[in-house]
Amino acid sequence: MNLSFLRLGWRTLARDLRAGELRLLIVAVTLAVAALTSVGFFADRLQGGLQRDALQLLGGDAVVASDNPTPAPFVDRAKALGLQSVTTLGFPTMGRASDAQGGASKLVALKSVQPGYPLRGSLTVADAPGALEQPTRDIPAPGEVWVDAPLLESLNLAMGDKLLLGDAQLRIARIIVIEPDRGAGFMNFAPRVMVNESDLPATGLVQPASRLTHRFAVIGPAPAVKAFSEWAAVEAKKPEVHGVRVESLDSGRPEMRQTLDRAQKFLSLVALLAALLSAVAVALAARGFAAEHLDASAMLRVLGQSQRTIAGAYTTEFALVGLFASALGVLLGYAVHHAFVLLLAGLVESALPPPSLWPVAFGVGMGLTLLFAFGLPPVLQLAQVPPLRVIRRDVGGLKPASLAVLGVGIAGFAALLLTVSSDIKLGLIAVGGFAGAVALFAGLSWVAVKLLRKSVNESTAPRWLVLATRQISARPAYAVVQVSSLAVGLLALVLLVLLRTDLVDSWRKATPPDAPNRFVINVMPDQSEAFQQTLKDGGVARYDWYPMIRGRLVAVNGQPVGPDSYADDRAKRLVDREFNLSNAVEAPAHNQVVAGAWTPGEEGAISVEEGIAQTLGLQMGDRLTFDMGGMQNEARVTSLRKVDWGSMRANFFVMYPVAEVKNAPVTYLAAYRAPEAHGFDNALVRQFPNITNVDMGATIAQVQRVLEQVIRAVEFLFAFTLAAGLVVLFAAVTATREERAREYAIMRAVGARASLLRQVQRAELVGVGLLAGFLASAVAVGVGWALARYVFDFTWTAAPWVPLAGAVAGAVLALAAGWWGLREVLLRPVVDTLRRAAE
Numbered sequence: 001m002n003l004s005f006l007r008l009g010w011r012t013l014a015r016d017l018r019a020g021e022l023r024l025l026i027v028a029v030t031l032a033v034a035a036l037t038s039v040g041f042f043a044d045r046l047q048g049g050l051q052r053d054a055l056q057l058l059g060g061d062a063v064v065a066s067d068n069p070t071p072a073p074f075v076d077r078a079k080a081l082g083l084q085s086v087t088t089l090g091f092p093t094m095g096r097a098s099d100a101q102g103g104a105s106k107l108v109a110l111k112s113v114q115p116g117y118p119l120r121g122s123l124t125v126a127d128a129p130g131a132l133e134q135p136t137r138d139i140p141a142p143g144e145v146w147v148d149a150p151l152l153e154s155l156n157l158a159m160g161d162k163l164l165l166g167d168a169q170l171r172i173a174r175i176i177v178i179e180p181d182r183g184a185g186f187m188n189f190a191p192r193v194m195v196n197e198s199d200l201p202a203t204g205l206v207q208p209a210s211r212l213t214h215r216f217a218v219i220g221p222a223p224a225v226k227a228f229s230e231w232a233a234v235e236a237k238k239p240e241v242h243g244v245r246v247e248s249l250d251s252g253r254p255e256m257r258q259t260l261d262r263a264q265k266f267l268s269l270v271a272l273l274a275a276l277l278s279a280v281a282v283a284l285a286a287r288g289f290a291a292e293h294l295d296a297s298a299m300l301r302v303l304g305q306s307q308r309t310i311a312g313a314y315t316t317e318f319a320l321v322g323l324f325a326s327a328l329g330v331l332l333g334y335a336v337h338h339a340f341v342l343l344l345a346g347l348v349e350s351a352l353p354p355p356s357l358w359p360v361a362f363g364v365g366m367g368l369t370l371l372f373a374f375g376l377p378p379v380l381q382l383a384q385v386p387p388l389r390v391i392r393r394d395v396g397g398l399k400p401a402s403l404a405v406l407g408v409g410i411a412g413f414a415a416l417l418l419t420v421s422s423d424i425k426l427g428l429i430a431v432g433g434f435a436g437a438v439a440l441f442a443g444l445s446w447v448a449v450k451l452l453r454k455s456v457n458e459s460t461a462p463r464w465l466v467l468a469t470r471q472i473s474a475r476p477a478y479a480v481v482q483v484s485s486l487a488v489g490l491l492a493l494v495l496l497v498l499l500r501t502d503l504v505d506s507w508r509k510a511t512p513p514d515a516p517n518r519f520v521i522n523v524m525p526d527q528s529e530a531f532q533q534t535l536k537d538g539g540v541a542r543y544d545w546y547p548m549i550r551g552r553l554v555a556v557n558g559q560p561v562g563p564d565s566y567a568d569d570r571a572k573r574l575v576d577r578e579f580n581l582s583n584a585v586e587a588p589a590h591n592q593v594v595a596g597a598w599t600p601g602e603e604g605a606i607s608v609e610e611g612i613a614q615t616l617g618l619q620m621g622d623r624l625t626f627d628m629g630g631m632q633n634e635a636r637v638t639s640l641r642k643v644d645w646g647s648m649r650a651n652f653f654v655m656y657p658v659a660e661v662k663n664a665p666v667t668y669l670a671a672y673r674a675p676e677a678h679g680f681d682n683a684l685v686r687q688f689p690n691i692t693n694v695d696m697g698a699t700i701a702q703v704q705r706v707l708e709q710v711i712r713a714v715e716f717l718f719a720f721t722l723a724a725g726l727v728v729l730f731a732a733v734t735a736t737r738e739e740r741a742r743e744y745a746i747m748r749a750v751g752a753r754a755s756l757l758r759q760v761q762r763a764e765l766v767g768v769g770l771l772a773g774f775l776a777s778a779v780a781v782g783v784g785w786a787l788a789r790y791v792f793d794f795t796w797t798a799a800p801w802v803p804l805a806g807a808v809a810g811a812v813l814a815l816a817a818g819w820w821g822l823r824e825v826l827l828r829p830v831v832d833t834l835r836r837a838a839e
Contacts, residue, residue, distance in 0.1 A: 004309070006312075006313075006316055008309060008310075008312075008313035008316075010316070012313055012314070012317050013316075013317045013320055013321070016289075016317070021289055022289070022321055024281065024284075024285040025282060025285045025286065025289065025321060025325070025371065025375060026321060026324070026325045026328075027281075028278045028281035028282045028285060028370075029278065029282065029321075029322060029325035029326065029329065029367045029370055029371055030325045030326075030328045030329040030332065031274060031278055031329070032274055032275045032277075032278030032279070032329065032366065032367070032370055033325065033326050033328075033329025033330060033332075033333065033363045033364075033366055033367040033370075034328075034329040034330075034332040034333040034336060035270070035271045035274035035275065035333070036271045036274070036275055036329075036333070036362070036363060036366055037329060037330050037333030037334065037337075037359050037360070037362070037363035038271070038332075038333035038334075038336040038337045038340065039268060039270075039271045039337075039340075040333070040358070040359035040362055040363065041333060041334055041337035041355045041359045042337040042340040042341065044355045044356055044358060044359050045337075045341070045353060045354070045355050059088070059117075059118050059119060059120060059121075059180065059181030059215065059217045060085075060086070060118075060119045060120055060181075060217030060218050060219050061119075061120070061217075061218060061219045061220065061222075061225040062217070062218050062225050062228055062229045062232065062246065063215055063216065063217045063218075063246070063247040064215070064216040064232055064236070064244060064245070064246055064247075065213060065214065065215050065216075065244070065245050065246075065247050066213075066214045066216070066243050066244045066245070067212065067213065067214070067242075067243035068212075068214065068243060069214055070087060070214050070216040070244075071241065071244065073235065074216060074232060074235070074244075075216065077228060077231060077232070077235075078216075078218045078228055081220065081224040081227060081228050082220060082221075082224060083218040083219065083220035083224055083225065083228060084116070084119065084218065084219050084220060085119075085216060085217065085218045085219075086113075086114055086115075086116045086117045086118075086119055086216075086217055087114060087214060087215065087216050087217075088111055088112065088113050088114075088117060088214075088215045088217070089111070089112045089197070089200065089206075089212060089213070089214055089215075090109060090110065090111045090112075090212070090213045090215070091109075091110055091205070091206075091212045091213065092107060092108070092109055092110070092190060093107075093108060093110050093165065093166070093205050094106065094107060094108065095107075095108040095110075095147075095151065095155065095163055095164070095165060095191075095193055096155070096163075096164040096165075097155040097156060097157055097161075097163070097164070098162060098164060098169075101155075101156060101157060101161065102155075102156050102682075104154065104155045104156055104682055104685060104686065105155070105685065105689065106151065106154045106155055106190075106191065106685065106693065107190045107692045107693065107694060108147075108151065108190055108191050108192070108193040109190040109191065109192050109193065110165065110193045110194075110195065110205070111192060111193070111194050111195070112194075112195050112196070112197040112199075112200045113139045113140070113194060113195075113196065113197060114139070114196075114197045115139060117139055118180055118181055118217075119217050119218070119219045120180065120181075120219060121180035121181070122135040122136060122137055122180070123135065123136050123137075123138075123139075123176065123178065123179060123180070124136070124176075124177040124178035125146065125174045125175060125176060125177060126174065126175045126177055127159070127174060127175070128159050128175060129149040129152060129175055130149075131175070133177045133178075139194075139196060140173065140174075140194055140195055140196045140199075141173070141196060142196050142198050142199055143170060143171060143199065144170060144171050144172075144173040144174075144195075144196070145163050145165070145170035145171065145172055145173065145193055145194065145195050145199075146172075146173060146174045146175070146176050146192075146193075146194040146195075147163065147172055147175065147176065147191060147192065147193050147194070148175070148176055148191040148192045148193075149175050150191050150695060151163075151191035151193070152172070152175075154191070154681060154682060154685075154695070155682075156682065157172060158172075159172055159173075159175075160172060160173075163193070165193065165195070165203045165205065166202075166203035166204045166205040167202065167203055167204040168199060168202040168203040168204075170195060170199060176192055176194060179192060179194075181215075181217075190694055190695075191695070215247075229246060232246050233246050236569075237569075239564070242563070243573075243576075245569055245573075265423055265426055265791060265792065266792075268423070268426060269426060269430060269787065269791075270496070272426075272427070272430045272431070273430070273492045273495065273496070275366070275370070276430070276431070276434045276488075276492065277488070277489060277492050278370060279370055279373070279374050280374075280485050280488045280489065282370055282371060282374040282375045283374040283375070283378075283485075284481075284485055285375070286374065286375035286376070286377075286378050287378050287481075289375075289378075290378040314376070315376065318371050318372065318375060318376050319368070319372075321371065322367050322368040322370075322371040322372070323364070323367075323368070325367055325371070326363055326364040326366070326367025326368060327364070329363060329367060330359075330360055330363040330364065333359070333363060334355075337355075414431050414435075418431065423791060425790050425791050426787070426791045429783065429786045429787055429790065429791065430783075430787075433779070433782075433783040433786065434488065434491070437487070437488065437491055437776075437779045437783075438484060438488060440775070440779065441483065441484040441487040441488065441772075441775050441776075441779075442480055442484045444775060445479065445480045445483035445484055445487075445771065445772075445775070446476065446480050448483070448771055449473055449476045449479045449480065450473075450476070452469055452473055452767075463756065479768070482768055483768055483771055483772050483775075484772075486768060486769065486772035486810070486814060487771075487772035487773075487775045487776040487779075487810075488776070489776075490772055490773050490776035490777070490806065490809070490810050490813070491776040491779055491780050491783075493776075493809075493813075494773075494776055494777050494780040494802070494806050494809070495780040495783060495784055498780060498781070498784045498798060498802070514542075514673050515649075515673065516543070516544065516649060516650075516671040516672050516673055516696075517673055517674055517695065517696050518670075518671065518672055518673070518674045518681070518693060518694065518695060518696070519650070519669065519670075519671050519693075519694040519696060520669065520670040520671075520672075520684075520691050520692065520693050520694070521548065521667065521669050521691070521692045521694075522667050522690055522691050522692050523667055523668040523669070523670060523688065523691055524667060524668075524690065525666060525667070525668070527668075527688055527690075528668055530687075530688075531668070531670065531688060531691075532545065532670075534684065534687060534688075535670065535672060538675050538677065538680050538684075539675040539677070540672045540673070540674075540675060542672070542673075543670055543671060543672035544649055544650035544669075544670065544671035544672070545668065545669075545670055546582045546583075546584060546650050546652070546668065546669050547582055547583055547584075547660075547661075547666045547667075547668055547669075548580055548581070548582055548652075548666065548667050548668060548669045549580075549581040549582065549583070549628055549661060549664045549665065549666050550578045550579070550580065550581070550628065550629065550665070551578060551579050551581045551626035551627060551628040551633070551654075551664075552575075552577070552578045552579065552626065552627045553574075553575050553579065553616075553624060553625070553626055554625050554626065554627045554632065555624070555625035555634075556616075556618070556622055556623070556624055556625075557622055557623050558623065558625075561575055562575060562576070563575055563576045566616070566617075568615060570615055571615050571616055571617075574612065574615065574616065575616070579626070579653055579654055580652055580653070581626065581628075581652060581653075581654045581655070581656070581661075582652040582654075582655050582656070582669075583655060583656035583657070583658050583659070583660065583661050584655060584657070584659075585600045585601055585657065585658065585659050586598075586600055587607070587639075587641070587655075587657070588649075588650075588651075588655075590644065590649045590651075591641045591642065591643055591651070592641065592642040593607070593639050593640070593641055593642075594610055594640050594641065594642045595610070595620060595639060595640040596620050596637070596638050596639035596640060597638065597639055598638075598639045598641075598657050599638065599657060600657055601657065601658055601659070602638065602657050602658070603658060604634075604635050604636060605635055605636055605637075605638040605639075605656070605657055605658075606624060606635040606636070606637055606638065606654055606655065606656055606657075607637075607638065607639040607640070607641050607654070607655045607656075607657060608624075608637050608639075608640055608641070608653065608654055609640070609641055609642075609643045609651075609652070609653045609654070610640045610641065610642055610643075611643070612653045612654075613637070613640055618637060619637070620637055620638070620639075620640070621636060621637060621638075622636070622637045623635070623636050623637075624636075624637065624654075626654075628661075628664045628665060629664070629665040631663050631664065631665075633661065633664065635656065638657075641655075649671060650669055650671040674695075681693055681695070762815065765811075765814045765815050766811045766814065766815060768814055769807075769810040769811035769812070769813060769814025769815065770807045770808075770810060770811045771807075771810075772810045772814070773806040773807040773808065773809055773810020773811060773813075773814075774803050774804075774806060774807040774810070776806055776810065777802050777803040777804075777805065777806025777807065777810075778803045778806075780802070780806070781798040781802055781803070784798060785798070
């Protein structure tokens with residue numbers, strides 16, 4: 001008898017499928033591939049959608065922004081390349097109602113446009129607030145103005161009324177619903193006012209010293225756009241070119257990019273956990289598979305089959321199983337990713353493009369790698385099983401060939417996981433954390449097994465406890481495998497619970513429902529008490545209140561600095577304008593001091609935001625000199641602060657830890673959540689006409705809506721990891737089912753009652769579950785902290801009771817899995833069990 005390995009592989013595959021011996025392997029691989037490809041399909045489509053929508057978000061294929069009219073060389077270059085262009089001009093100013101209509105005023109973001117705007121996408125407008133929305137390629141006609149709906153309420157105006165802008169009066173003709181290239185700059189949170197460029201001179205608002213932003217957008221064939229972008233990027237860095245920058249998606253809409261990146265990290269983490277758990281399940285299932293095929297392999301050797309043929313047959317069988325399970329996982333992942341698209345609807349404005357074939361190839365590759373890396377090595381041992389080895393019921397230790405397959409497979413699996421993680425820190429913490437956890441679990445469980453036998457006094461302990469202790473200590477290697485694999489499964493489950501209850505809650509707290517939605521600046525010192533009293537009378541109980549000082553950085557360590565002192569574009573812009581400085585005796589509660597110390601009342605000290613310190617190359621102890629309205633103030637950097645700019649709280653680049661900065665011209669800033677009472681903003685502006693009130697309610701609502709969508713998507717994917725974790729628990733508990741069955745059969749044959757054996761089984765499962773749960777929870781706290789600190793950028797501390805709760809949960813889950821997977825062991829007739837053992 002000399003079958004080819006292909007025919008033999010087909011035959012063994014058919015037999016094992018009928019016997020159900022491949023069921024656990026198929027389920028584990030399918031879950032892993034489904035989790036990874038569902039995230040892969042979604043990320044692939046999302047990336048394609050972002051690349052497409054970036055053109056609309058920017059307003060063109062490439063955009064050159066400048067503080068002065070776009071330099072002629074940029075315009076000439078675009079024309080020479082045959083690109084279509086359009087220029088817009090934006091700046092903050094005050095919009096007013098006429099005296100006859102109350103004379104209210106409000107800060108607005110004015111934008112002048114010319115025919116052809118926007119080059120990409122389209123405006124969506126309405127004839128009145130709440131009216132039918134419709135896209136348009138038109139722009140405001142001369143003498144007309146289009147506005148955001150909130151502006152009408154703020155100024156008590158209606159459609160058709162006149163809006164005063166500088167020296168001009170323009171008729172309100174339409175409501176702006178969607179402006180594709182609006183961006184996320186601070187002044188863009190103010191209501192938009194859009195005018196025709198021909199009306200701009202009549203306003204008299206553009207003066208030589210005005211702070212303006214010119215945006216020169218171009219579209220055209222991809223090669224021409226690429227050539228222009230590369231040329232513009234080089235041209236903008238020339239020393240003689242000032243205030244010119246080439247914009248990208250990251251600079252155009254950073255808040256959406258940050259939210260989407262964080263969402264993908266969450267989804268990638270859950271997918272990684274599912275894949276890691278599935279690897280453990282595959283390894284356990286393969287061990288059981290190898291043990292079940294001892295007899296068949298020994299018989300094949302007796303009948304003359306070579307080791308190469310047997311190894312080839314099992315490799316063929318696993319390759320076919322891997323292809324089937326991977327294809328099933330890809331199909332399931334493709335179906336599941338549509339749920340993500342629905343749950344995250346609104347993050348991208350329009351329908352996502354179809355996915356590429358990359359997630360399919362990645363999913364199949366991951367499934368095969370998973371099966372070959374963790375499933376094949378113990379099975380390849382079967383090819384080297386001598387005929388007499390069947391009597392010992394042992395596959396033997398791993399041989400060099402199996403170790404080579406295992407090593408290459410694990411390396412490939414780790415590389416694929418790092419690739420899918422989309423963040424090197426996330427991948428290293430997840431993969432490295434689990435690898436370290438497995439080693440730690442194995443070492444500690446070995447020590448625990450050794451101590452267990454010594455800690456139980458067999459002369460006084462109950463009989464069931466003595467037998468359970470002997471069961472565990474008699475098979476230390478089996479106990480280590482069982483505890484370690486069970487602990488890995490529980491590690492992922494506990495980590496998921498911690499993520500859900502703590503990390504996700506921390507994410508929500510970053511922008512809580514009661515986050516400030518009004519920022520008021522230019523409150524004069526003599527208005528301070530009256531303004532705060534007005535807030536309290538209006539029902540505003542909590543608010544941020546800080547002095548605000550305008551200052552320009554003029555020297556570092558006694559050396560004058562200016563735009564030419566730095567090569568980085570952002571650093572040039574920072575030193576070319578005034579900073580918003582502030583002071584407070586105590587450090588803001590929503591800022592974290594990450595270096596040095598904030599000493600209340602310390603004169604001559606300043607605290608700097610760590611991001612701007614890095615941009616400007618500032619170090620602890622540096623002396624900074626600021627020009628504050630003609631008065632120079634020098635102070636030493638004594639601390640660095642970490643500031644969450646997405647928290648919607650009052651934040652500053654530089655703060656003095658004192659109650660007052662002497663001789664500095666100061667105004668005040670207030671950040672608060674406006675009361676629901678209608679007309680509160682208008683009454684505030686009438687009482688304090690000099691203030692600037694910025695309404696950020698719509699922006700905060702959008703951010704909170706996006707967070708809720710992302711959290712729902714993450715929780716949806718948790719189901720996959722939960723399923724993978726339960727598969728691992730089941731595999732871990734049932735890994736020694738046949739050994740247990742033989743031992744229980746012998747004990748029953750010598751007179752042990754079924755009730756005693758049930759107590760022994762429960763005690764063993766509870767002990768293993770308690771140990772595994774405690775170890776898993778302790779490690780999960782560490783991994784969760786690392787993810788919070790280094791990946792998701794949260795401050796997080798787990799509750800001290802987590803390890804104890806994890807131990808109890810581990811015992812309960814081990815009992816449940818044991819009842820489901822081992823219940824038939826005690827019901828199986830003794831004769832059947834002993835006959836199987838003798839066969």
